[in-house]
Amino acid sequence: MRNIFVLFTLFAFLSCGQAIKNNLTVEEKEFLSKVRYIITKDEKKNFLSLSPLERKNFIEEFWKRRDPVPETEENEFKEEYFKRIEEANKLFGKDGWLQDRGMVYILLGPPTERYTYPMGRYHGDFPTEIWYYGFFPIVFVDYYWSGTYQLTPLSAYQIAQINISQATMGPEFKVSKIEIDFEVDYHKNTLQIKIPYKLIALQKKDSNFFTTISCLIKVKDERGMIVFQKKGDTLLEFNLDEIKNIKSPFHFLNFEIPLEKGKYEIEIELKNLTNNSSKKKFEKIEIK
Template sequence: MRGQKFYWAVLLALFFMAFFASCRLYNLERKLAPEYAEFLSKVRYIITAEERKIFLELPDSEKDAFIEEFWRRRDPDPETEENEFKIEYFNRIEKANELFLGEGRPGWLTDRGRIYILFGPPTDRITYPMGAPGSGGRGCQEIWYYGNFPVVFLDETCTGQYVLVTLSLEHLHELNLAQSRMQKTFPKEKEFLDFRFGMKKDVVTEERVEGVFLLEIPYETIWFSSEGDELRTVLDVSLELRNAAGQLLWEYKASYPLRLTEEELKAKRKKSHRLEIPFTLTQGLESLRQEKGRLEVRLHNQTGGEKVQKLFDFKI
């Protein structure tokens, strides 16, 4: 009995020590000067618990030296003038702010922003609108793949508020390992492979529907390989249109070689590569009139192997 009392007394003492230490650090953080609070906020994904504690306890006269040392320790190539790690980290924050708008907070503070900063762009990304096969009936989903490792985001109301879903302890462990690696260094990553989609119907009759599907792929998301004086890649595109019952009504597959000089790519960096895919529908039109169908669009860049898949509603 005496041993048990001692055991619980020790646990209680440790709990209160941790609690008061946490409160002390919280109070120190509240008193930070704006420039130091900004630093601590921006490095939240890569600063270690010990570094954070040291920074908060330092007098202001030593905080600038700490910040300089913080980035120096993470510089992958100290012999160069630039700190590649620091540049890439803030580039990812900026890109996350561009990619993940509309959640009521800066994109880099969202769950998708955090994963983007820690892991970089996924090798494959699949989006599921509400009710789509594969969504499990749980609202809208995005699944990012890093190799065979999936990261799932769920938006239960399909309003753009995506939340990270932890599928298993193994996946959580992988996430923690990624954050640990990021606290040291990471290589420069490529952008998301992505595209904007549009559709134009030219002919709509009882017997057929004709039109054009439009894909606009930002050049800044396309990776090229260098061959001589040219930059080259091949974009594989596939489309499948199914009715509500899952019956395949139309499909299309094609590969599009893309060649540019470096100067041409620089001039088009902020523009998009446009693909126009004509379609003619003659079967299953009645089912599409009764209920909207699903158009699945897949894009694959042969350079680097990046893939992206999206689902769209199709109505006549």
């Protein structure tokens, strides 16, 4: 009986949501469709719960909140957004704005450089496009030779920037804005440092991307005495094929640090030499 009730409740909820969407006017449905890349989840939920009059006011306020210069009659953000939709359709065909290339073009603007490989970059490769925004590549691949290019995960940094750009629509990447951060775990005599790729600023040379991570590790016992210390640099280097095939959102640094039973404080400091961003953390552990 409980399962039937839950199922009925879920069905009623979904039906209600569908009914709300079906009650939208053509103009309101068009609005939701066009702003799919920049409307937040909460904004959409709020919009669907409003009365017709309130929805009209919502649409006006939606664009006002994004107007970078509210003192002028023009809404530069709105004008640029719809201009990019039109340009995406011209560049990538009918409804090109709904494809991955169109989405990125709308959110980030024209790339500083664009390279197309309609037959792939080498024998056996898929059709590929590589867009550059500053130092960072965004790669699209047509896996089915259909003319529809899909966005690849890359180093996840680009994906993070796309999410950020939903609010800013900034066309440029600035390395100085990327601040390194990391997580720490100690298990079975191994210290693991987990760094999100999206927070690793890279330099570009030819078709390779690289940086150097400087790492300082200090381990102190309960008396405050240093029982382990290590300092060194790690070179991270990727070519385009490696970037295309990155699966994990993290890069891992592992250090073997055998410790006896007791309580310790581990101090870790990382510094990215590409943009000199640094982060220091303290981790307390107990070996039993």
